[in-house]
Amino acid sequence: MSTVKLAIVYYSATGTLDAMAHHAADGAEKAGAEVRLRRVARPATTGEREATDAQAAHAEAAAQTPAAEPDDIVWADAVLFGSPTRYGNIAGQLKTFIDSLGPQWGQGLLADKVYAGFTASQTSHGGQESTLLALYNTIHHFGGIVVAPGYTDPLKFVDGNPYGASHVTGADNAPLADADIAALHHLATRVVTVAGRLAS
Numbered sequence: 001m002s003t004v005k006l007a008i009v010y011y012s013a014t015g016t017l018d019a020m021a022h023h024a025a026d027g028a029e030k031a032g033a034e035v036r037l038r039r040v041a042r043p044a045t046t047g048e049r050e051a052t053d054a055q056a057a058h059a060e061a062a063a064q065t066p067a068a069e070p071d072d073i074v075w076a077d078a079v080l081f082g083s084p085t086r087y088g089n090i091a092g093q094l095k096t097f098i099d100s101l102g103p104q105w106g107q108g109l110l111a112d113k114v115y116a117g118f119t120a121s122q123t124s125h126g127g128q129e130s131t132l133l134a135l136y137n138t139i140h141h142f143g144g145i146v147v148a149p150g151y152t153d154p155l156k157f158v159d160g161n162p163y164g165a166s167h168v169t170g171a172d173n174a175p176l177a178d179a180d181i182a183a184l185h186h187l188a189t190r191v192v193t194v195a196g197r198l199a200s
């Protein structure tokens with residue numbers, strides 16, 4: 001069986017999704033995948049508040065990660081999209097990248113791949129599930145195959161999100177808990193495993 005190619009494409013303003021994406025990449029590599037970790041570039045006109053010191057430091061670190069290109073999705077057998085929860089939906093920056101994929105969609109180049117998502121929100125009922133489900137609306141238009149984690153491992157009864165992987169930051173931007181990291185590893189491993197089965 002050939003090596004599964006996984007693209008992890010994410011947006012992060014203050015570093016949470018960046019950390020989550022790196023943990024997902026770690027899990028996927030341990031599962032034997034070749035991984036492209038790609039950030040969605042932050043447009044100048046986001047309407048966001050002026051960057052805090054933490055955001056500025058994060059922006060510097062994030063600049064080390066290559067910017068996502070449409071070819072990253074075409075290249076991949078499986079794709080993990082990561083976005084902060086924004087008003088119960090994915091961030092406009094990720095949506096703008098997804099909307100740039102029209103030509104690839106028109107040629108059927110986004111179909112027949114495995115997709116899943118991960119997110120973070122400030123509050124525990126702040127819309128993580130609606131964000132992931134909104135993301136998956138788009139995957140159906142791609143003709144993609146959504147591989148949600150469900151409760152396929154006992155650890156999913158700890159993090160409790162069958163739609164993807166997620167983290168609650170709280171007001172102080174709390175670091176990821178062990179259960180969040182385990183859920184990200186499980187999601188990445190599951191996506192890589194299913195993509196490998198489809199390829200064979």
Ligand SMILES: Cc1cc2nc3c(=O)[nH]c(=O)nc-3n(C[C@H](O)[C@H](O)[C@H](O)COP(=O)(O)O)c2cc1C
Pocket residue numbers: 011012013014015016017018084085086087088089119120121122123124125126127169
């Ligand atoms: C414009 C905006 C909208 C947001 N909407 C929500 C929301 O609906 N629910 C919630 O719990 N948190 C919300 N948040 C908080 C973000 O989800 C949180 O800061 C984010 O997950 C942190 O990810 P990052 O560090 O990768 O940027 C919002 C933040 C911003 C800036």
